[in-house]
Amino acid sequence: MTTVGQQLIVAAIPALPALVFLVLALFGRLLKENAQYVAILGVTVSLVFSAFSLYYVASNGGTPIEFSVPWIDLGVGGTFSMGIYIDGLAAVMLVVVCFVSLMIQLYSGAFMEGDSRFAWYYAVLNLFTASMLGLVVAPNFIELYVFWELVGLCSYLLVGHWYEKPSARDAAQKAFIVTRVGDAALFVGIIIFWRATGTTAFGEISTAAQSGFIGGSALTAALVLVFIGAVGKSAQFPLHVWLPDAMEGPTPVSALIHAATMVAAGVYLVARTYDIFVQSETAMLTVAYVGGFTALMAATMALVKKDIKRVIAYSTVSQLGYMMLGLGIGQYTAGFFHLYNHAFFKALLFLCAGSIIYAMNSYSLPEMGGLRRRMPITFWAMVLAGVSLSGIFPFAGFWSKDAIVASAYEEHYYVLFGMALLTVFLTAFYIFRAIFIAFTGEPRSEAAREAVESPGIMTGPMLLLAFLSIVSGWVGIPEGFGIPIRDYFAEFVVPSEFVNETLALEPHAFSFVLGGISVATGLAGIGLAYFLYVAQPQRAGQLARRLSPLHTFLDKGWYFDALYGAVFVNGAKALARLTRGFDRRALGGLVGGVGRGAMGTGGFLQRFQTGGVQNYALFILFSVLVIGLLVGAVAGAQWTLLVVALIAVSTIAAFAVGARL
Amino acid sequence: MPPIVQQIIDALTATPPLAGYLVVGAIMFAIGTWGALIRRNAVVVFMCVELMINAVNLTLVAFGDFLPGEDGLGASYAVLVIAIAAAEIAVGLAIVLAVFRSRRTVNIDEVNSMRG
Numbered sequence: 001m002t003t004v005g006q007q008l009i010v011a012a013i014p015a016l017p018a019l020v021f022l023v024l025a026l027f028g029r030l031l032k033e034n035a036q037y038v039a040i041l042g043v044t045v046s047l048v049f050s051a052f053s054l055y056y057v058a059s060n061g062g063t064p065i066e067f068s069v070p071w072i073d074l075g076v077g078g079t080f081s082m083g084i085y086i087d088g089l090a091a092v093m094l095v096v097v098c099f100v101s102l103m104i105q106l107y108s109g110a111f112m113e114g115d116s117r118f119a120w121y122y123a124v125l126n127l128f129t130a131s132m133l134g135l136v137v138a139p140n141f142i143e144l145y146v147f148w149e150l151v152g153l154c155s156y157l158l159v160g161h162w163y164e165k166p167s168a169r170d171a172a173q174k175a176f177i178v179t180r181v182g183d184a185a186l187f188v189g190i191i192i193f194w195r196a197t198g199t200t201a202f203g204e205i206s207t208a209a210q211s212g213f214i215g216g217s218a219l220t221a222a223l224v225l226v227f228i229g230a231v232g233k234s235a236q237f238p239l240h241v242w243l244p245d246a247m248e249g250p251t252p253v254s255a256l257i258h259a260a261t262m263v264a265a266g267v268y269l270v271a272r273t274y275d276i277f278v279q280s281e282t283a284m285l286t287v288a289y290v291g292g293f294t295a296l297m298a299a300t301m302a303l304v305k306k307d308i309k310r311v312i313a314y315s316t317v318s319q320l321g322y323m324m325l326g327l328g329i330g331q332y333t334a335g336f337f338h339l340y341n342h343a344f345f346k347a348l349l350f351l352c353a354g355s356i357i358y359a360m361n362s363y364s365l366p367e368m369g370g371l372r373r374r375m376p377i378t379f380w381a382m383v384l385a386g387v388s389l390s391g392i393f394p395f396a397g398f399w400s401k402d403a404i405v406a407s408a409y410e411e412h413y414y415v416l417f418g419m420a421l422l423t424v425f426l427t428a429f430y431i432f433r434a435i436f437i438a439f440t441g442e443p444r445s446e447a448a449r450e451a452v453e454s455p456g457i458m459t460g461p462m463l464l465l466a467f468l469s470i471v472s473g474w475v476g477i478p479e480g481f482g483i484p485i486r487d488y489f490a491e492f493v494v495p496s497e498f499v500n501e502t503l504a505l506e507p508h509a510f511s512f513v514l515g516g517i518s519v520a521t522g523l524a525g526i527g528l529a530y531f532l533y534v535a536q537p538q539r540a541g542q543l544a545r546r547l548s549p550l551h552t553f554l555d556k557g558w559y560f561d562a563l564y565g566a567v568f569v570n571g572a573k574a575l576a577r578l579t580r581g582f583d584r585r586a587l588g589g590l591v592g593g594v595g596r597g598a599m600g601t602g603g604f605l606q607r608f609q610t611g612g613v614q615n616y617a618l619f620i621l622f623s624v625l626v627i628g629l630l631v632g633a634v635a636g637a638q639w640t641l642l643v644v645a646l647i648a649v650s651t652i653a654a655f656a657v658g659a660r661l
Numbered sequence: 662m663p664p665i666v667q668q669i670i671d672a673l674t675a676t677p678p679l680a681g682y683l684v685v686g687a688i689m690f691a692i693g694t695w696g697a698l699i700r701r702n703a704v705v706v707f708m709c710v711e712l713m714i715n716a717v718n719l720t721l722v723a724f725g726d727f728l729p730g731e732d733g734l735g736a737s738y739a740v741l742v743i744a745i746a747a748a749e750i751a752v753g754l755a756i757v758l759a760v761f762r763s764r765r766t767v768n769i770d771e772v773n774s775m776r777g
Contacts, residue, residue, distance in 0.1 A: 611776030613769055614698050614706075621694060651691050 006056070007067055010084055013049045013094060014133035016042045017101075021127040028119025035119035036109040039126050043105055046133065047098035054091040058492060062088050068139060078198055085139030085202075088492040089271055089336060093136045093264075096343045100260035101129040103461035107351055108252040110457045111358055115250075121161060125256065128154035132261040136268065141190040141200040144272075148186070148233070148265065152179050155262045159249040171248035178242035182232015182266075189225030192218065206275035206498070215279070223283035226273060227290075234266025234320045237294040241560050243317055244301075247309040247363075251354030254309060258316040259347035264339055267323045271336050274327070274495060278502045288328025292408075292416040295321030297558065299426035303433070304544070304554045307363045308356065311434045312349050315389065318423060319346065325420060326404040329411050330503045332495040337476050338400035340489075344472050345388040345397060348465035349431075352382035355458055356438060359451035365434060370443040374451045377459045379439045381466040386435050388469040390428035390522040396473030398519065403478070406514040411505070421521055428525025436533040480510035621651070682723030689716035703757045703767040707750060714746045 020042035024035050031038065053065060068083020086094070105125060112121055131150035138144035153176075160172025194200050196218060197208035209219055230236070235243035243263065247254055257263060270277060270287060277283055295318045302314035319342050326335030355378045356371065357363060372379045384395070391401035405424065408417040443449040453459065476489030495503075532540040544551045556562065608619070628644035662670075689712055696709030718739045725735020761767050 609776065611773030613772070618698055621698070647687055647690060647694075651694055 006065070007084075009049050010053050010065055010086065010137075013046050013053065013098070014130050014137060016046045016049075017126040017130035017133065021123050021130060024119050024123035024126065028123055031119050033109075033113070033118055035122045036105065039122040040102065040105050040109075042126060043098060043102045043129060046129075047095070047102055050091070050094035050098045050133075053086050054095050057086060057088055057091045062492065062494065064090075066139065071143075078194075080142050080200065081140065082143055083139045084137045086137055088494065089268075090136050092336075092340055092489075092493060093268060094133060096340055097129065097132050097136065097260045097264075100343055100347050101125070101256060103347060103465055104252045104256045104351070107255075107354070107458050107461045108250070110455050111252055111354055112250060117161070121158075121250070124154055124157045124161075125253070128158065128256065128261050132265065135265055139201055139203075141193065141202070141205075144269070145187065145190060148229075148269075149183065151233070151262055151265055152176060152183065155179075155246070155257055158253040158257070159246045161250055161253065162248070165248065168248040171242075171245040175242040175246045178239055179232040182229045182239055185225045185232070186229025186269075189222045189229065192222040192225065196222075202273055202275070205273075206279075209276055209279050210498070219276075220280040220282045223273075223277055223280050224286055227270065227277075227283065227287055230266030230269045230324075231290065232266070233269070234263045234324070235317050236266070236290055236321060236324060237297055238560070240294060240298065240317045241557070241564060244310050244313045244557065247307070247313050251309065251350055251357055254313070255347045255350030255354065258313070258350060259343040263316060263320055264343065267320060267327070267335070267339050270324065270327050271332065271339075274332055275498055277327075278330070278499050284328050284330065286328070287324050288413065288416060291321045291324025291326075291328055292419040293321070294318070295325060295423045296419045296426075297321075299423045299430065300554055301557050302430040303426060304551055305430075306365050306555075308353050308365050308368070308434055308438060309350070309363055311365075311430055312346070312353055315349070315427065315431060316342075316346055318427060319389070322401065322404055322420065322423070325408065325416060329404075329408055329413055329416065330505050331404060331407045332499065333476075333490050333493050334400060334403035334407060336493055337473075337489055338397075338404060341388070341396040341400045341469075341473050344465055345385040345469040348381060348385040348462060348469050349389065351458070351462050351465065352378050352385065355454040355462065356451070358454050358458065360445075360447040362445070362447055365437045367445040368438040368443075368448050369441045369445075370439070370448060371451055372439040374443075374448075375439075375453045377453055377462065379435075381459075381462045382435055382439070384466045385469050386431040388473075389431050390526060391424055391518060392428075392522050392526075393515070393519050394474075395470055396468070398515075399473035399476050399478075402515050402518045403476075405518050406511050407508070409514055410508045410511070421518065424518055424521045425525045428522040429529045432526045432529035433533055436529055440534050441537065478510040625651075679723060679727045682727075683720060686716045686720040686723065689713075689719065701768045701770050703760070703769050703772075704754075706769060707753055707757070710753075711746065711750065714742060718742055 017039075020039050023038060024031065028035055057063070057065060064085055064087035066083070066085050068081040068085075070079050071082040072080040074080075105122070108121070108125070112118055115121060128151065131147045131154055135144055135147035135151060138147060156172050156176040159175050160168050162168045163172070190200060193205050193214065196214035197205050199205060199208065205214075209215060214222065228239075232239045243258075246257060249257070277287070298314045298317035298321060302311050302318065305311045305314065319338070323335045323338050323342070326338060353363075355375065356368065359371075359375060359378075360368065362368075388395040388397040391397045391405075401424065405417065405420045408414075408420050474485070476487055477483055477485050478490070479487050532543070553559065608615070625644060625648055628647075632644055693709045693711075693713030693716060697706050697713065700706050700709065721735040721739045721742070723735075725731055725733060725739070728735075757767055760772055764772065766772075
């Protein structure tokens with residue numbers, strides 16, 4: 001049981017960055033460039049508190065920190081609560097998010113210097129961090145969904161930070177709209193769960209599903225819908241199209257989105273609801289195959305990109321596919337372990353790319369070249385990150401990637417194993433292709449010749465992350481490896497007892513053969529990249545020309561954008577045209593018709609408004625006669641009728657006389 | 662005195678029937694209406710309106726005399742109508758005068774600035 005003080009500290013983890021957001025949003029204009037110090041202070045304290053919660057959970061043998069307050073009370077309809085649930089998974093995630101966010105905020109101070117909306121940038125960065133932290137600690141779907149949407153909003157704001165550029169605006173909208181598709185599915189899934197079980201808390205839904213309140217196809221449908229939400233956020237096939245475009249945002253934002261906050265949310269959601277997922281085999285297989293396919297597909301797209309950030313972006317899509325694959329085949333720890341390692345080396349890759357962009361003011365690989373001598377720190381940091389990404393022993397990426405790839409084989413998912421292994425090769429190839437093009441050879445532009453190393457405030461976080469890209473995996477070295485180090489990670493981030501019973505996976509000892517194959521594949525990829533881009537650079541161009549249809553196909557991202565443009569965007573436009581036509585013709589015609597009717601009546605009556613007094617008098621006369629006749633006829637008043645008849649007769653007579661005169 | 666003369670004298674001295682007053686009133690009203698509607702001179706139009714008013718007065722007085730138990734109510738209405746007609750004619754002639762000053766005419770066919 002936690003004390004009130006501990007609860008406050010834990011609650012402060014997401015609350016502090018949110019507070020920083022408020023301060024910066026309100027006083028950003030006064031603080032200007034000093035905004036970064038406020039932000040860094042807030043995130044640092046959050047990091048310390050996260051470390052505290054990690055320590056607390058670890059020292060209590062994995063007992064989660066858990067408390068909540070009622071939020072919405074619907075009476076008999078149930079209650080929604082806001083709370084905090086930190087188990088090993090969440091605690092690790094908290095530390096990773098806070099740490100990466102801190103690194104990026106340090107780095108941004110130099111990268112964003114002189115930006116016209118500097119304080120606002122930091123404000124949204126902190127709201128982003130706060131949303132992600134809130135998402136991580138959420139114990140139920142409703143709270144998670146609130147932060148889930150906040151994350152989406154922040155990514156929209158940050159991707160569109162340079163909204164003066166039309167491409168940035170479009171990218172921000174694309175990111176928002178594409179992820180909304182997933183969000184809508186997630187929400188439907190949440191509603192299905194709530195209707196069936198009467199609760200939105202993860203643990204209670206799992207218990208209810210075990211007791212049979214929801215099962216069979218309803219459970220599978222709800223889980224697949226939740227997974228579609230995760231697909232949207234984590235940019236998995238078929239909703240991956242927004243992530244490469246999101247590169248229009250400032251590079252540190254890309255690092256944050258790709259490493260810790262936005263895209264990790266989808267994987268985290270699947271991990272968080274793992275107790276429910278394991279109850280549907282179909283849902284698990286969906287997760288695994290979507291992940292595996294995405295990993296391979298995105299890796300092929302990354303092969304030919306000329307924009308350094310897009311190479312890394314597709315790499316993220318691919319790596320997230322690995323994580324989904326790992327979760328889908330029942331490797332809870334391995335899948336999340338990869339998320340944890342990936343956060344560090346992917347953040348580093350982006351910060352390196354940002355460093356190059358800072359020095360050269362260009363994203364384009366063909367304009368780089370020969371940067372190794374000009375920017376040695378960036379070069380070595382990027383090489384370390386690249387090696388880690390390629391899964392080369394003993395770097396961090398090896399331990400988690402190998403765990404996933406080997407498990408795919410050991411659990412007899414041979415198709416997935418093949419995909420994963422091919423992806424290892426492609427991954428190593430594309431990342432070293434980018435590194436070799438950017439850093440080796442001769443400078444291919446004026447900017448590349450004059451590039452200088454970035455300032456210390458940028459290289460500092462990069463070096464720290466480079467260190468972690470090597471060692472972060474060492475906390476999860478499997479027992480069977482022969483090194484007398486405990487597998488802390490696997491002891492700490494453990495699936496629940498229920499998961500173990502349901503999946504009934506047999507423990508496999510660390511396989512040196514599979515590990516060796518995986519490393520050899522990675523090395524082969526690096527070797528091929530070296531051969532094509534350093535040893536014989538002319539070969540790469542020849543190859544691209546010879547396979548030009550394939551090259552174009554990959555460069556266009558398998559034509560997904562064209563396909564979605566033709567089907568969904570044009571479909572939506574056609575629908576819009578249809579409704580516009582209906583609005584203009586049917587509704588507009590109706591409204592306009594009423595107006596024209598009034599105009600016509602007015603025009604007709606206008607002719608009686610002659611301005612001649614005698615005409616009016618004539619109307620009055622006739623009206624009086626008519627009224628008199630009516631009153632006389634109705635009331636039966638003989639005298640009235642008589643008088644009126646007399647007047648009428650004499651008037652007509654008088655006119656007859658007058659006309660002759 | 663021949664009987665025919667006596668008949669004429671009787672007819673002339675006898676109290677006229679109500680219908681006679683009403684017919685005269687109706688004819689006066691009709692002539693007034695006719696004049697008010699077709700004459701162009703504003704002053705003549707006013708005179709015709711006055712004729713209509715007096716036709717109604719005549720009808721009121723006639724009814725007041727012939728209907729039992731109305732205790733001179735018709736006659737007193739007639740006095741009221743005369744007073745109001747006087748006031749109305751004063752205002753009306755003032756307007757005609759003002760129109761004449763600004764337009765140098767009292768032809769009401771030419772006074773149609775309120776045309777819609």
